[in-house]
Every structure is written in C-alpha cells, then in structure tokens.
Amino acid sequence: EADIYQTPRYLVIGTGKKITLECSQTMGHDKMYWYQQDPGMELHLIHYSYGVNSTEKGDLSSESTVSRIRTEHFPLTLESARPSHTSQYLCASSPLRASYEQYFGPGTRLTVT
C-alpha cells in the first residue's frame, strides 16, 4: 500500500457550500497531482505541483484551487460546490525523476446535491 491518504472518502454536500478535500503523503515526493474521474471513466488532470509554493492548472478547466505550503500536503478547495462538481477526485504523488510511477490515494467520492 502506498503512503498517500485522502479524506474524506465520501462526501455529500449541498450546493453553494465550501469544501476542502485533503491529500497527504509521507513519502517525501516533490510532485503531487489532482485528477477528476467520473466512475469508470478516464482521468482528467486538474492541478499539479512541482514542490512547495508551486502549483499549476492541469488540462481540464476546474473551478477548484489548490495550495502547497508543505511538501506532504496538497489540499483542493471548492469555494462554492455545484452539482457539476459531482465526481471522484484522485490525488497522486511521484518522486522527482521522470522514470518513476505515480502513487495514488484511494480517492474522494463527492456528491453535490
């Protein structure tokens, strides 16, 4: 099992609420990623980070924001949740070298009602 954690695992929340999805890894990896995935479908990169204080938007436009104040922590925030945000969110990390694989967390299944 990889040492990367996501909380909560499941979240049901009403429209307009602010939410933060947590992601932490204990492997000391420099790079971290957030993906959005509808169940059983392809992954879409929404944010990534090279290291502390470095964040970039991914390929899929997202209304979420991220921060990277500590190496091990990469939270994702939705300021005002909408039903279109209903999806699974996967966090991943990898070491610096390109030849290394990503390690994925278990995911957060978000439902916005």
Added chain:
Amino acid sequence: AQSVAQPEDQVNVAEGNPLTVKCTYSVSGNPYLFWYVQYPNRGLQFLLKYITGDNLVKGSYGFEAEFNKSQTSFHLKKPSALVSDSALYFCAVRPPASGTYKYIFGTGTRLKVLA
C-alpha cells in the same frame, strides 16, 4: 499532440485463458510507459513500467507487458486470467526529460474475466 490510445473499451476473456489489453502511444522521444489497475471505489495501483532495456517487462500479479518501439505499443498481457483480474486498466506515458511533470493517460479498458 501527444496521446495514448487504448482502442478497446472492454475486453472479455474466459478464466484460464491468456489476456491482452492494448495500448499505443504518440509521444516524441523515448517515453516512459506505465500500466495501472483500478478496482471499484479505489485509486489506481501501479502494475509495471518500461524505462529501458528488455522489451518484455514483468510486474505485479503475474502481469507482463511488451514494448514495441516500431509500433509504438505497450500491450499488457497475462498468460492465464483470473476472475479477480476483472478491473479497469489504464496505460500511461511520461515524456522523458521534457520539462513536463505530467503523465498522459489512456481512456482505460475494462477487463472482464468470466468464470
């Protein structure tokens, strides 16, 4: 544009038979190639990777993959399928030393192993 293709949405195979899940890529240079598996309500788990060297790489759970540079393919194989292999499989590519930190994923192939 760089891309990864998994041409089959679903592959069905009988238990005990060999299985192949196909992946082709369009990436400049010599990319690093990966296979991941995803079980329901879980994150992706790493299976194997090709960096350099022998074209046949072995990974977890008896899976292996064959790299073919001329066909730009990296097909996942297993000699004898198990019902427990039923899952969603993703091929991924990482361009080498290009300054990008992104992995390019295929759209996934659902493997169904029938008892």
